[in-house]
Amino acid sequence: MSVMEKEPILEVNHLKQYFPLKKESLFSPKQTVKAVDDISFKLYPGETLSIVGESGCGKSTTGRSILRLDEPTEGEVLFNGASMTSLSKKELREMRGDIQVIFQDPYASLNPRQTIRKMLQEAMTIQNVMPKKQMEARMLELMSLVGLRPEYLERYPHEFSGGQRQRIGIARALCVNPKVIICDEAVSALDVSIQAQIINLLKRMQRDLDLTFLFISHDLSVVRHISDRVIVMYLGSIVEIADKDSLFDRPSHPYTRALLSAIPSTDEQQKKTRIILKGDVPSPINPPTGCRFHTRCPFATDLCKTDVPELRALTPTHKVACHYAETLLSSPPV
Amino acid sequence: MEPEVVLQVKNLKTYFTTSKGTAKAVDGVDFTLHKGETLGIVGESGCGKSMTSLSLLRLIPSPPGKIVDGEILLNNKDIVTMKEDELRKVRGNQISMIFQEPMTSLNPIIPVGEQIAETVRLHQRLSRKAAWQKAVDLLELVGLPSPEKRAKQEPFQLSGGMRQRVMIAMALACTPEVLIADEPTTALDVTIQAQILELMKDLQKQIGMSIIFITHDLGVVSEVCDQVAVMYAGQVVEHRSARDLFNSPLHPYTQGLLASLPKIHENQEELQTIEGAVPSPYDYPAGCRFADRCQHARAICRAEAPVLEAVGGTESKVRCFMYTEKWETAAEEEEVLCP
Amino acid sequence: MFLFIVKRLVQIVPVILGVTLVVFLIMQMVPGDPAAILAGEGASQETIEQYREDLGLNRPVLQQYVSYVGNVFQGDLGNSLKNKQPVLDEIMLRLPITMELAFYSILITIVLGLGAGIISAVKPYSIRDVSVMVIALLGISLPSFWLGLLLMYVFSVKLHWLPVAGWDGPLNIILPAVTLGLGGAAIVARMTRSSMLDVIGQDYIRTARAKGLKEHFVIYKHALRNALIPVITVVGLQFGSLLGGTVLIESVFAINGLGRMIVDAIRTRDLPMVQGGVLVASLVFVFVNLLVDVLYRAVNKRIDLN
Numbered sequence: 001m002s003v004m005e006k007e008p009i010l011e012v013n014h015l016k017q018y019f020p021l022k023k024e025s026l027f028s029p030k031q032t033v034k035a036v037d038d039i040s041f042k043l044y045p046g047e048t049l050s051i052v053g054e055s056g057c058g059k060s061t062t063g064r065s066i067l068r069l070d071e072p073t074e075g076e077v078l079f080n081g082a083s084m085t086s087l088s089k090k091e092l093r094e095m096r097g098d099i100q101v102i103f104q105d106p107y108a109s110l111n112p113r114q115t116i117r118k119m120l121q122e123a124m125t126i127q128n129v130m131p132k133k134q135m136e137a138r139m140l141e142l143m144s145l146v147g148l149r150p151e152y153l154e155r156y157p158h159e160f161s162g163g164q165r166q167r168i169g170i171a172r173a174l175c176v177n178p179k180v181i182i183c184d185e186a187v188s189a190l191d192v193s194i195q196a197q198i199i200n201l202l203k204r205m206q207r208d209l210d211l212t213f214l215f216i217s218h219d220l221s222v223v224r225h226i227s228d229r230v231i232v233m234y235l236g237s238i239v240e241i242a243d244k245d246s247l248f249d250r251p252s253h254p255y256t257r258a259l260l261s262a263i264p265s266t267d268e269q270q271k272k273t274r275i276i277l278k279g280d281v282p283s284p285i286n287p288p289t290g291c292r293f294h295t296r297c298p299f300a301t302d303l304c305k306t307d308v309p310e311l312r313a314l315t316p317t318h319k320v321a322c323h324y325a326e327t328l329l330s331s332p333p334v
Numbered sequence: 335m336e337p338e339v340v341l342q343v344k345n346l347k348t349y350f351t352t353s354k355g356t357a358k359a360v361d362g363v364d365f366t367l368h369k370g371e372t373l374g375i376v377g378e379s380g381c382g383k384s385m386t387s388l389s390l391l392r393l394i395p396s397p398p399g400k401i402v403d404g405e406i407l408l409n410n411k412d413i414v415t416m417k418e419d420e421l422r423k424v425r426g427n428q429i430s431m432i433f434q435e436p437m438t439s440l441n442p443i444i445p446v447g448e449q450i451a452e453t454v455r456l457h458q459r460l461s462r463k464a465a466w467q468k469a470v471d472l473l474e475l476v477g478l479p480s481p482e483k484r485a486k487q488e489p490f491q492l493s494g495g496m497r498q499r500v501m502i503a504m505a506l507a508c509t510p511e512v513l514i515a516d517e518p519t520t521a522l523d524v525t526i527q528a529q530i531l532e533l534m535k536d537l538q539k540q541i542g543m544s545i546i547f548i549t550h551d552l553g554v555v556s557e558v559c560d561q562v563a564v565m566y567a568g569q570v571v572e573h574r575s576a577r578d579l580f581n582s583p584l585h586p587y588t589q590g591l592l593a594s595l596p597k598i599h600e601n602q603e604e605l606q607t608i609e610g611a612v613p614s615p616y617d618y619p620a621g622c623r624f625a626d627r628c629q630h631a632r633a634i635c636r637a638e639a640p641v642l643e644a645v646g647g648t649e650s651k652v653r654c655f656m657y658t659e660k661w662e663t664a665a666e667e668e669e670v671l672c673p
Numbered sequence: 674m675f676l677f678i679v680k681r682l683v684q685i686v687p688v689i690l691g692v693t694l695v696v697f698l699i700m701q702m703v704p705g706d707p708a709a710i711l712a713g714e715g716a717s718q719e720t721i722e723q724y725r726e727d728l729g730l731n732r733p734v735l736q737q738y739v740s741y742v743g744n745v746f747q748g749d750l751g752n753s754l755k756n757k758q759p760v761l762d763e764i765m766l767r768l769p770i771t772m773e774l775a776f777y778s779i780l781i782t783i784v785l786g787l788g789a790g791i792i793s794a795v796k797p798y799s800i801r802d803v804s805v806m807v808i809a810l811l812g813i814s815l816p817s818f819w820l821g822l823l824l825m826y827v828f829s830v831k832l833h834w835l836p837v838a839g840w841d842g843p844l845n846i847i848l849p850a851v852t853l854g855l856g857g858a859a860i861v862a863r864m865t866r867s868s869m870l871d872v873i874g875q876d877y878i879r880t881a882r883a884k885g886l887k888e889h890f891v892i893y894k895h896a897l898r899n900a901l902i903p904v905i906t907v908v909g910l911q912f913g914s915l916l917g918g919t920v921l922i923e924s925v926f927a928i929n930g931l932g933r934m935i936v937d938a939i940r941t942r943d944l945p946m947v948q949g950g951v952l953v954a955s956l957v958f959v960f961v962n963l964l965v966d967v968l969y970r971a972v973n974k975r976i977d978l979n
Contacts, residue, residue, distance in 0.1 A: 054523035054525060191379055191550065192550070192591060193378060193590060193607060196595075196596070200605055200607065220524075221597065224596065224598055258525060261528075264554045264557040265553050265599070266595065276532055391883055393879055425882070426883060426886075433880065439876040441881070443898055443973065456885060504884070
C-alpha cells in the first residue's frame with residue numbers, strides 16, 4: 001500500500017501503561033494492572049488506523065497514553081519524528097493542537113455553562129490558531145462543515161441531541177487545525193441512523209482536510225467501514241495488525257476469528273459458523289502466561305501456555321501474534 | 335395449525351405527564367405473541383420500546399407515567415385492569431423480565447443465590463433449603479462455573495457476563511410463559527453477547543417459553559427472533575417475520591434503518607442515512623409520524639394517520655399508505671393539484 | 674479489615690496531639706488568670722505568685738505543653754486546680770452519666786429519624802411526606818437549649834408529668850434525651866428520605882418488583898438496607914454534635930455529666946479539667962467514628978476492594 005512508504009506521522013514504540021493497585025492487606029504483594037503491555041505501531045498520514053477489542057483490552061488506554069492524559073509507564077510516542085513522551089507541559093499543550101480527541105460522550109467533555117461560540121473561541125485562543133478577527137468567519141465555516149446551523153453557536157450543550165453534540169465535539173476538534181484526530185468510541189453511543197450520519201461526516205472531513213484518524217472502537221462493522229488498517233488488541237497487547245481487507249477476509253489470529261464470528265449479522269448466510277468463546281476475559285492483573293489468549297483459545301497447545309508469540313509478518317501488510325497462524329489460515333475461513 | 339396466542343397487546347397507550355406537557359411514549363401499540371415464539375421489538379432510542387416492555391408488567395414509574403388506554407391480554411386475562419395481588423402472581427412467575435444493565439439490576443448487597451431463591455420461595459412455596467438448592471441448580475443451568483460458591487457471592491464479585499447469567503437464572507426460576515428481555519446484551523462485549531444469546535436460545539428450547547426481545551441492534555434481532563415489530567415514535571410501524579423483514583423491508587423507516595447499518599461482510603463507500611430527527615413525543619404530527627423524513631411522502635401522509643394493517647392478504651403488517659389502495663388515488667390527486 | 678482497624682487506631686495519636694494543642698492554646702488566650710481566680714478575690718500579689726509557682730504556670734508555655742502531653746500518654750491528665758483531685762477520677766465519675774444521656778439521645782435520633790425518613794420516602798410529595806419534612810426542618814432550625822426550656826415548661830412546669838431537672842431516675846432521662854436527640858433525628862430523617870428515594874429509583878428495585886415481591890418486601894428488604902449505607906455515616910457525625918450538645922443540655926437540666934463539668938471548669942479557669950474533659954470527649958467521638966466506619970465496611974463490602 002502506498003501510505004506505508006511515507007514517513008509515519010505518529011509512531012508508538014514499546015508503550016506500556018501500568019496502573020498500581022492499592023494493597024489489600026499489609027502483606028499482600030504489590031499488584032499492577034497491565035492495561036497496555038508493550039505495544040508498537042505506526043500511523044501514516046492520511047490513513048485511518050483502527051484499534052478494536054473488547055472492554056479491558058487497553059484500546060482506550062492506548063489513546064489516553066498517546067495524549068499523555070495518563071503518563072505512560074514506559075516506551076515512547078513520536079509525532080513527526082519528535083518524541084512526545086519527553087515534552088514539557090508547555091510543549092505538550094502546543095502539541096495537543098496537532099492531535100485532537102473526540103470522546104464517546106461529548107456531553108461529559110463540554111462545559112455546560114459555555115455557549116458553543118465561547119467554547120470554540122476559547123479552544124482557538126489557547127492554541128493561538130488565528131487572529132481574533134478571523135475567528136468569526138472560521139466558526140461559521142466549521143458549523144456548516146459539521147452540518148449545524150450558524151445560530152446554534154449561541155446555544156448551550158444541553159440544548160442539543162446526542163448526534164448534534166457529537167457534531168459539536170467534531171467542530172471543537174477541528175477548530176485548531178489538527179493533523180491527527182483520535183476518535184475514542186466516537187460513534188458508539190449513537191443510534192444507527194445518527195451513527196451513519198456521523199461516520200459519513202468523519203469520512204468527508206478526512207477527505208477534505210487531509211486528516212489522519214486513530215479510530216478506537218469495539219464495533220467491528222463500523223471499523224470495517226471506516227478503516228484502512230486495523231489493530232486487534234486482547235488483554236493489553238496487539239494480537240493482529242493488518243490492512244482492512246486482509247484482516248476481514250483472512251483473519252489469522254483465533255481471537256480475531258472469534259470476534260468476527262460473534263458479531264450478530266442480518267445476513268442469513270453468516271449465521272452458521274459461529275465460534276463461541278468459553279469464559280470471560282482473564283484479569284489484566286495476572287494475565288495468563290505465554291499467549292494471553294490460550295485460556296480461551298480452541299486451538300491452544302502446550303507451547304501456547306509457555307511461549308509468548310511474537311508479532312510477526314505473514315505478508316508485508318499483515319502481522320499476527322500466534323504460533324500457528326499459518327496452519328489456521330489453511331483451514332477454511334470463517 | 336396456528337400456534338396458540340400467549341400474549342396479545344391491543345392499542346396500548348402509556349403517557350407521561352410532566353411540567354412540559356404529556357409525552358406519548360407508547361401511543362397505540364399492537365402486537366401478538368405466540369407460544370414458543372421470539373418476538374423482537376426494535377427501534378432507536380425514544381421510540382417507546384422500553385416503555386412498552388415495562389408497561390407489560392405495569393412497572394412504569396408512576397407518577398409521572400400511566401397506562402391510559404389499551405389491553406394486555408395474557409391468556410385472555412387483562413393485565414391492565416388486574417388487581418395488585420393478582421398482578422404480583424403474574425410478575426416473575428408467568429411473565430418475567432431481564433434488563434439491560436446487569437451491573438445495576440441486581441441488588442448490590444444481597445448474595446445472588448438469595449436473590450434467585452427469594453423468587454422461588456415467593457411463587458412456589460418451597461422451604462428455604464429447597465429454594466436455595468433450586469437457585470444453585472438454576473445457576474448451573476445458565477452455565478455459571480462453580481455455582482455453589484457463586485451463589486453466596488454478591489454481584490460486585492461477578493463479571494458483567496456472569497451477572498447477566500444470574501439475571502436469566504432469576505427470570506427462569508418459575509419457568510415463565512413469557513420472558514421479556516430488555517436490551518439484555520447491549521452492555522456486554524460481543525464475545526460475551528454471543529454466549530448469552532446462545533444460552534437464551536438453548537433455554538428457550540428446553541423450557542418452551544415465548545420471548546419478547548427488546549433491542550436496538552438489528553443484528554441481534556436477526557440472530558434470535560422469529561417475528562419482529564419495528565417501532566417508531568411510540569407506534570409499531572412494521573410487524574412481520576424476521577426473514578421477510580430483513581429480505582424485503584416494507585416501511586420506509588425500516589428500509590432506511592437497514593441501509594444505514596455498516597455491513598461487516600462487505601466494503602461500502604458511503605452509508606445511507608435517514609435525514610432529519612424523530613418528532614417530539616410531546617407533539618406528534620397529525621399524519622404519518624415518519625412523513626417528514628420520508629422520501630416517498632405524499633400529501634395524504636401528512637393529512638391522515640396510517641394504520642397498522644396486513645399487506646395484500648399476507649401475515650405481514652405495515653403502517654404505511656404506500657401499501658394501500660389510497661396510494662394510487664393520492665398520486666392522481668396530487669397530479670391534479672400540481673400538474 | 675484488620676489492617677484497616679490498625680491503621681485507624683494509629684491515626685488516633687495525631688488526633689490526640691491536635692486536640693491537646695488546640696485546647697491548650699485556646700486556654701492560654703482566654704482572658705483571666707487561673708492563679709488569681711484560685712487565690713480568691715482580694716488576695717495579695719504574693720499569694721497569687723505562690724499559687725502560680727505551685728501550679729507550674731510560670732514555666733514557658735511550650736514546656737508546660739510538652740510535660741502535659743507526656744503525662745497524658747502515661748494516663749495522667751493532671752490534677753484539678755480547684756480541689757487538687759486527679760482529673761481522671763472526676764471524669765470517670767461523670768462520663769457514664771453523659772454516655773447514658775448520649776445513648777438514649779442517639780437512640781431517639783435513629784428511631785425517630787429512620788421512621789420519619791421511611792414514611793416520607795415511601796410516598797414522596799404526599800401530604801404525609803410534606804408534613805414530616807416540615808417538622809424535620811423545624812427540628813433542625815430550633816436551637817436545642819430553647820427546645821429544652823420549652824419542653825421543660827410544657828411537660829414539667831405546666832403538666833407536671835416529668836421532673837424538671839436532675840438525674841435521679843429513669844423519668845429524668847426523657848426530657849434531656851428527647852431535646853438532644855430531636856435535632857439529630859431531623860437530620861437523619863432528611864438524609865434517610867433522600868437516600869431512600871435515590872435507592873427506590875435504582876434498577877434493582879425495579880427488578881425486585883418485577884419478581885412479584887410485595888411492596889413492603891421491596892421497601893424493607895431491598896431498598897432500606899441499601900439506603901442505610903450513607904445514613905450510617907450521618908449518624909456517626911451526628912454523635913459528634915450530640916456530644917457538643919450535652920454541654921448545653923446538661924447545664925439546662927442540671928445534670929452532673931461531662932459537659933457540665935467542662936462548662937464549670939471553664940468558668941473557674943480550671944485548665945487541666947477543661948483539657949481532660951475535651952480530650953476524653955474527643956476520644957469518645959473518634960472511637961464512635963471508628964465504629965461507624967467498621968460498620969459501614971461490614972454493610973458495604975464493595976469498598977474493601979477499592
